[in-house]
Amino acid sequence: MLLFARYIRFYPLLLAVVFASMMPSGASAAPPPFPDSELIERSEESVSRYRLVLSELKHQRADTFGERELRVSGERERTVYNLPDGVSLEEVRVYFRRQTDGQRTLYECIGIDCGSSNFWANDVFDLSSLVSRDKDQAYFVTIEPYADTQKLTMVYISMRGGRQPKVLIDQLVTRAPLKIGQVTQDEVLASLSVTSGWLPGFVADSRGVNVTESQILFDAIQGLSVGLKTRLHLMVHCYDGAHIKDTLECSERLAEQVRKALPGIDVRALGALTPAPAADRRPAVRFTFWPGR
Template identity: 30%
Template sequence: MSVCSSRHSLSSRLALTLFASLLPWLQAEASVLLAFPQAELEEERVRSSSSYRVMLSPIREVGSELRAENSVRLAVEGSGQLFRMAPGITRQDARRWYLEQLQNRGASILFQCSGRECGRSNVWANQVFDLSTLYGRDAQQEYLVAGFEDGEGGRWLVVLYTVTRGNQREYLWLEQLQLADDAVLPGLDGEGGRLAGPVIVPWEGSVSVSFEWGAESQRILDSMASDPNARIVIAGFSGLEPGETLEAATDRAERAANTMSDLLDRSGLSSSRHIVRAIGPLVRFSTPERPENRIEILVIRPPEGSSGNE
């Protein structure tokens, strides 16, 4: 009896040792992006669901109900990880680290927001992610969803949320979710990762056009368009105002698109790479993150082996 017990104990220890040795490999299988090295992993959760909800628009809470203009439910397998930035390191540093990896994988940005336009931080923390540590300042938060295909044809969704808490600590929540083969997600087009974007830029004005355009948007676009052979599509949209003709509305959209082209050219993204199109009010698709008066910027990478002159 003593011998059997000893053998059982030895077997258990061997099994635990084997599991411990395999754990990093199992965790790596659920992750495709390298972890930001200047942050501490505080918590990790398994994400396995046949109907996992991913937000693709700003959120709000009505009563106790979570509302979003655009969201999807998908069958996923993956992980969620909570990172705390090391002293002297900002959440923007970590965000850039992951954005660069996404760009290198040809990821498409499906939705992004920053600050108060995302909604209330406590709703993201408690209702979306179920993680109170992420409750921070509404003005100091960013949210991004991107998708890409890996080298074996698997499709991945990356959810990135960063926030600064009231105590000045900065956190990043990262979800890496592999989609089921039959999952349908608009924006993952199966074109080998050649399309990236859109970056959505609201605009206002008529004769003089102004944009909601900041350093973070510029960094994202620079990363998306880092291939010098990639083309940059700048599409101008506009609403049809009372008493306005279709031609006048389209002209406003064209002025906005040309102004954005000039801005990008001055920022270092040469106008020789631009394709400018005025859509005007011809496409009716308006949500809080896609207002009627907006610019949508897409980046089209060349096929492999191509010089980029499509």
């Protein structure tokens, strides 16, 4: 019994060590809490079938489920916060989207597009206190791939209809291969829903842009409204070269190809003046809407 008691006492610490050991070198930490929020739960555990929802919901007979779902095994760290009174859903959503800048967005929904809040709170996260009016919720998933692991970040925001608003953040590190597939136009548009950040779907190396494989990104940008396109500015970053001058020259070559693919969009070459969004230091495109989105 004494040994069992000691095991129970140190089990949370053991899980923390396991979770930390799986975190790849250079991986980003969990998103920092929203200002003036209150931590109400923090836990770490091994999960074998985490329910990862990557699409809008479907209803069939009495069942509600994601049109696209994965079951993922790994080490999960969960934090839940009470949000300060008086904040808006959009203010909280934009804050956490900025904290995950540089990560690939797999899915995002806002308000009634997320479907049933009861489904998210009870069926996905098993936390009934997250139930809200369907119009007062938001959810997104991002992924960071590394050499032998992948880190998923799930954020669910619940404004709870005038009661204490909450946000849940799950981070899951897995060694299992995930069948995510090619970047979708919805992922690109989700990234473009904030004022600035990195864009998914840009395929290039120091020799040039793969226009065919980058077409989903280009089509999503071309499909923006005229007003958004006039405020959109793209910055191409190439990290190939021993000196900043080399990276700027490489970036200019890539930027010229992007300008041809996106006539009328302001495209600039900024080399390695901004740190790479991923450890592989592949060419990347950052965007900003100015003045504002």
